[in-house]
Amino acid sequence: MSDTALEVQDLTRTYGSGDNTVAALAGIDLAFRRGTFTAVMGPSGSGKSTFLSCAAGLDRPTRGRVLVGGTDVTDWDEERRTRLRRERIGFVFQGFHLLPYLSAVENVGLPSRLAGKRVDRERVRQLLDRVGLADRAHHLPGSLSGGQQQRVAIARALLTAPDVLLADEPTGALDSATARQVLGVLRGSVADLGQTVVMVTHDPVAASYADEVVFLVDGRVAGRMAHPTADAVAGQMAHLDELVSA
Template sequence: MTRLPLPAPPAAPTTNALEVRALTRTYGEGAGAVAALAGVDLAFPRGTFTAVMGPSGSGKSTFLTLAAGLEPPTSGRVLIEGEDVTDWDEEARTRLRRERVGFVFQAFHLMPYLTAVQNVELPVRLAGGRPNRARVAALLEHVGLADRARNLPAALSGGQQQRVAIARALVTDPAVVLADEPTGALDSRTAGSVLALLRACVDALGQTVVMVTHDPVAAAFADTVVFLVDGRLAGRMDRPTAEAVAGQMARLDELVPHEAVTV
């Protein structure tokens, strides 16, 4: 009697929402080549809030671009929930960004002719799906805008627009939310409320947030800060305070490259 092969056991679920391995991005060729990233290893466990910091030109924006699949790395790997997405074609990367990666930008990037509720629904509609109206309503309530659901962006303050953007980032229940200077266009009081909301997304909803920022006060809302210098991982800080982060940013020349870091 022929024995059928036993099915392989299911793979153990990864605890990392996002992971990059030996990530490198070089622009230009020959003597004029510039290494924006030079072999960065980072892992971001599910349900964590991480701030990525560094001076101008350190590679933090390039890191976010590669992690989001907006452009391919020169070398290295990008994994979302343990799945290697590095070599996916543009169509697949577009689906990845719509369904498994949430985005929060400094400039909000809301559609001006869509209401708050329509902006939140947009990623689902672009993916060809039908929005779960109960989830959309719950997210708007979570960000404190249930009573502004029918307002256009022009009728909302900057802080309210960023709250809509956060709800939009969460609507597909993504693996990771990437936030690029999310409070850069806001006053300090409004920025604090937006950062507290991102913190609540991690603590109350179990989301994973990776935030690029230059602001030590913003970084203090995170569980961990990782520092990039000249395209390389140069250090980390757990349980950061604004004062400690500011002090470290003032001594970046003392940071030395690290090997792989799990945050």
């Protein structure tokens, strides 16, 4: 098993053609070690979302490679990418993305269902317990609060013990108290389960839960920060232009 959960090499994604070419990603190299929590930050248009889409196999890079758990998945066809997402990547979205007609326990078990496997009820129960929702197992998303829905989504993303859990602004739709709970759950999955988490965010407080912050500007890696604090991250975000010129 590779020590690197996710790696991108010279990852480039351009949109349009000719004079209208826009580079969302202009060749980034990043490696995420197993059992680490990394926040990817940057202003709007810095390529954060494109990075996540390419890493998850939702979008094809124009150039460069994507390696998940040491396997090069760049040239996989749609069928294999689908299986990749199902088995080796966990997703947490800003908008929760639960299936409205499935209860919490059914939503968490869904990835196994889709893979045609038996749902491990005991594991589903443990995961719901871990995110603090054991008593809400049979509620539908509509009767859960935003923070509760997001914790169900995290439990779902953890079900397959994926190589990497990708989180796209997971606290973007939550108030600060609820956001802290959700970040605590993500942090806990790294500390207790050795899960690898890559989280895109623009919130310095959220980023401070990570082991390391990677700053993207104009589709390039503009800097990194280990052991971030919210103040340090906020200060850095205010002076990203200096990082670029440096």
